[in-house]
Amino acid sequence: MNHNEVKNVDYGFRLSGKPILLYQDRSLAADESTHHMEKALRQMSMEYYTLERCLQCGICSSYCPVHLLKANESFSPRSFIQKTRLGLLDLSGDELWMCTNCGHCQMVCPFEIPLLDVMASLRHLIVEQGAGHVPVSIKSSIASIASFGNPWKEEPANRVKWIQESGISQSLGTEETPIYLFLGCFTGYDRRARQTAEAAMHILQTARIPFKIMAEEEVCCGDTVRRVGDFSTSEKVRKINRDIFLKNHVKQLYVFSPHCFNAFQDMFVKEPECEIQVVPLLELIFDLLHQGLxxxxxxxxxxxxxxxxxxxxxxxxxxxxxxxxxxxxxxxxxxxxxxxxxxxxxxxxxxxxxxxxxxxxxxxxxxxxxxxxxxxxxxxxxxxxxxxxxxxxxxxxxxxxxxxxxxxxxxxxxxxxxxxxx
Ligand code: SF4
Ligand code: SF4
The missing domain is CATH 3.40.50 (Rossmann fold)
Incomplete structure (x- = not known):
């Protein structure tokens, strides 16, 4: 396709009131550096229309934590939206990676601009289609999740070995149906986070709640990998976990991490046939305390x-x-x-x-x-x-x-x- 002939589609983008006409097809334009942003905008045209609703009020920026840091004083979601709208966002820099996805901007925006979706879509273009800069540490974590199911190239068996070695007994040998716990990567592999899981399992044992961990089978929940824009890997781990839950007939899944909670909440919304209720373990432990157990x-x-x-x-x-x-x-x-x-x-x-x-x-x-x-x-x-x-x-x-x-x-x-x- 000759790009010069088809640079005529009005997606609704405006610069100084005038329409910015973009290519119709989805291939990369010849001059990559000048057309990355056009490509970004074309690929997320749904979000782009939504961006038109942004009135540049700046409420989001006044709540964004990133600019509290001296090194990032100039970061602001308001100008981020504006630059995206105008195709002026520099994808070769670090700006896109400063956002922690805390969600504050989106929560306070009076016009419900889906800032996190915009962020993820732009990161997706960079990560999966090479349209800009990805920090090395993020590159290596997502590559590891794609190959090993966790960010540190760890063996799946190590996710559960420490539980066996610590002598924590799952299911307490009772006949009762156990609850299912999803460990998550951090709780499975990080020495410090394991101590928190051990404490939680001790609480469950004290209250005589039988539990089962599918740790050797489970893989990363996919939350962070999706937020950094690798939608393919996120989809891959989603399917693996879904199949494990279905195979084990899980009806209720208790999670340690708020990140796993978010990932699975979103996943089961998309797959209502799974009929799995996802619950933060915190909620169960609150109930146990409340009931005097x-x-x-x-x-x-x-x-x-x-x-x-x-x-x-x-x-x-x-x-x-x-x-x-x-x-x-x-x-x-x-x-x-x-x-x-x-x-x-x-x-x-x-x-x-x-x-x-x-x-x-x-x-x-x-x-x-x-x-x-x-x-x-x-x-x-x-x-x-x-x-x-x-x-x-x-x-x-x-x-x-x-x-x-x-x-x-x-x-x-x-x-x-x-x-x-x-
Ligand atoms: S994203 Fe929302 S809060 Fe931020 S400038 Fe636009 S309209 Fe205002
Ligand atoms: S989600 Fe990102 S842009 Fe929005 S307030 Fe948090 S750090 Fe700032």
Whole structure:
């Protein structure tokens, strides 16, 4: 096809009020550097029409955490939308990778601009079609997920080996139907995140809840890989996991991570025939405490603050549940940071942030730790393996953060379990 002859389609893009006419076909134009953006816009023309609704009010930018970092002061979702609209976004730079997919911009936008879909579509063009720059660490994580089912080229068997070695018994040998737990990559392979899973399994055992983990079979949930734009790999792991769930006749799937929760919520919306209910494990443990099936000791006068994972709070509205758990613990005084609930400050780990190498002094998690110290907390508690990792990394080797402990909520509960439960 001769591009010069077909550069005549009005997709509704305007520059200074005049239509920008684009190629009709979907092939790359001859001059790649000048036509990447045209290609991007053509491929996401649905989203592009939606972008026309953006009035450039800037509300999104005033809530975006990225510009709080000195190095990224100029980043703003408002101008991001504008540049996309005008075809001026530079796909060869780092700008597109700064977004952590926290969802704050989309949540506050009065015109419901699907900023996260736009972000994912543009990243998709870069990742799958080579239209720009992909950070090396992201490239290697997605390649590993495509080949090994996890971001670190780990053997599938290692996902479950540590559980066998730790002596945690699944299903307790009862006749009762077990609940199914989905570990996720971080909880399966990361030493620190495994401790949170161990604590959660200890709680379940205390309450005599039989459980089963399909860890040797399960693969990455696909949330982050989709958000960085690799739709093919995300689709591949989605199908593998779906088949495993169907084979095991899973009706209810309990997940540790808010990222897995989001991925499977979206997946089962697309596949209603699966009829699987996805539940955060946090919810079950709240019920067990509420029903008195787990008894806790009195904690020693401790001030605790809760860091809301964005993928629970902003993405799914789960805000009260962890606070109700903390409030039910005798001896725990809950205090809030400057930003909390839906207005919480992102740790920087979502949307591929967990795989990026970000220099000390330029991390959102450091701002978050400062907020925790400023509110006088002894312990910063969270409920997401990404948040836990980002926050702990931020505090490492820094005297300023020496006196604040960082924990997962399951660990805090586990610490308080009374012997009389057993
Ligand atoms: S809040 Fe919505 S309408 Fe306003 S600038 Fe941002 S994306 Fe555009
Ligand atoms: S999702 Fe979060 S980080 Fe990304 S542009 Fe929106 S507010 Fe900023």
């Amino acid at each position: 787990i008894k806790l000791n009195t904690y020693q006068n401790t001030r605790v603050t809760f860091h809301d994972p964005c993928f629970f709070s902003k993405h799914r509205g789960i805000i009260d549940l962890p606070r109700q758990i903390l409030d039910s613990m005798t001896g725990i005084e809950r205090v809030e940071m400057e930003h909390y609930g839906k207005n919480s400050l992102c740790c920087g780990g979502g949307g591929g942030g967990i795989w990026r190498d970000i220099k000390k002094g330029e991390r959102l998690s450091e701002i978050r730790l400062d907020e925790a110290i400023n509110c006088g907390a002894d312990i910063l508690v969270t409920s997401c393996p990404y948040c836990l990792s980002m926050l702990e990394d931020a505090g490492k080797g820094d005297e300023k953060y020496r006196d604040i402990e960082i924990m997962d909520i399951f660990e805090l509960i586990g610490k308080g379990i009374r012997d009389e439960n057993n």
